[in-house]
Amino acid sequence: MGRGGETMKSAQEAKADQNYQAALTELLYQLADDDFIIAFRGSEWLGLAPHIEEDVAFSSINQDTMGHAAIYYQLLEDLGQGDADALAHGREASQRKNAVLLEEVNGPGHYLKKPLYDWAFAVVRHYFYAQAKKIRIESLKNSSYQPLADAAVKINMELYYHLLHWKTWFTQLATAKGEAPERMKNAIEKVSADMGGVLALGPKEEEMAALGLIESEEVLTQRWNREMEKVFAPLPMSLPAVEMKRGDGRSGVHTSDLDSALTTLSEVYKQDPVASW
């Protein structure tokens, strides 16, 4: 609920309440930037997945995820934050609110030259992220901001398949013979070291919960941990404590991986940001 427990039905209503608007836009930037950057990383995998069937499925997931980012950027545009394309392509790294984990490169190499991408990292990062996103979306279905609650219902339908997809890969590789479990173990450690940044809701976390925009970080993190425990129980490996080793993306802390990603994804846009493409 918004202040006083009521639902905010439109951008106009939300804009009338400064505190509400500030917490809401903060949350929307996190949601938008998370999906945008991981969809970008996913799209770099195009043509490089372990088999053709996976290439088809993975690019479908990336497309959905980019679509979710577009929905959030549109909600921001409706709140007067500026043009959705400019929000996606024109903002500097320091203005971005995505978690550091999601900006990380897929592995050594470049997406067009000798990409020695790490499929274990892709599976673990996407699985952990999809699970966190699922929990967040379930909570957002009851958001006090009605346009966001409506978006969550829509996104949830596609997310069901994403989660199923990554969970299947995750358990299959974790329980396979050969070098797969070892690679998965390494990837789990790598992802856990920064997963805290995905679960974080940033400096306005308390306001977000108090205004009924989303449940608290603590409640959501507990749910995520419970889901993970269930999945890890039968596996020959355990989940390390999640950390935020390389900083809090929600506060604008980022790595050079984000700079290079932004250079690539906005290359054409920046040739003429006011032109129609």
Add this chain to the structure above:
Amino acid sequence: MSTTLSYDRLSEEEKHAHFMERIEQGDKIEADDWMPDEYRMTLIKLISMHGISEIMGALPEKEWVPKAPSLRRKLGIMAKVQDEMGHGQLLLRVAEDLMKPLGKTREEIMQDLFRGDLKFHNVFHMPAPTWGDAGLIGWLVDGAAIITQTNMLKASYGPYARALKRICAEEVFHAQHGEAIIMALAEGTEEQRALIQDAIDRWWESLLMFFGPASSSTTGASKQDTTIKYRIRTKTNEELRQAFLDKYIPRVLSLGLTIPDETLHYDKEKGKWAYRQPDWNKFKEIVRNNGPKSKDRLDLRITAYENNAWVREALSPDGAVV
């Protein structure tokens, strides 16, 4: 049952005659039906090349997927390239069924590609250095593909004809996607318009080559006679090229763009476009993987294949822990 039994008693010649009769009546041949070896081998070659071209065809556009200049364009090109991969998958399945009696699998298709024994389409060996190329590929390369593929919609081989039906429906969207990019550029700034002209200048020769040589005397090899004989296709390479020119020359010119061939004109007497022949020796070199981007794109696939070997091992039937 009884027809199967009597069929087995026929001599090879009789089987062949019966087969030709069937396809001439417009019957569809299915994967398990008897077919002449030449028919099977022609189909395997045609369909595996088509399938692998769809997959290699994702690579020129791959560069532009992350770089597309707006959210809408990003979504559009992601959807388009995903379709191409899906076509590749669909076609490889059709080829796999045909290869089964020969004891061959998709693994052989990939190895043939890596060794250079399985060729992919000439256009996918070419560079795509600007966003204009991304638009042009959708507009004219997919436009050309629609023309060659609709030519085989009534193919005598049922599984291929059915796959093509779906592929052609999706290709229409791709051509519209490409056309929308081109239209936005055409209505844009000087620099944006220059991107399209530049792309046309770069792609024109490849687009002419797309349909293959007019006869086998040009390059020493052409399967068109065999594929026409077996009712896999109906029109010749030259007829398809003319259909492409009929459809697209007016559209290119109406955007105020020029075609880099000052000899190009419509010969009213012959009812055909007269154009400067592309360099067919260059074509031969390109499809032998000596095109400007052949090595880079094959390298990408080989790198991915080798780099993911552990995943294939984990997925293999004896990879799972019991």
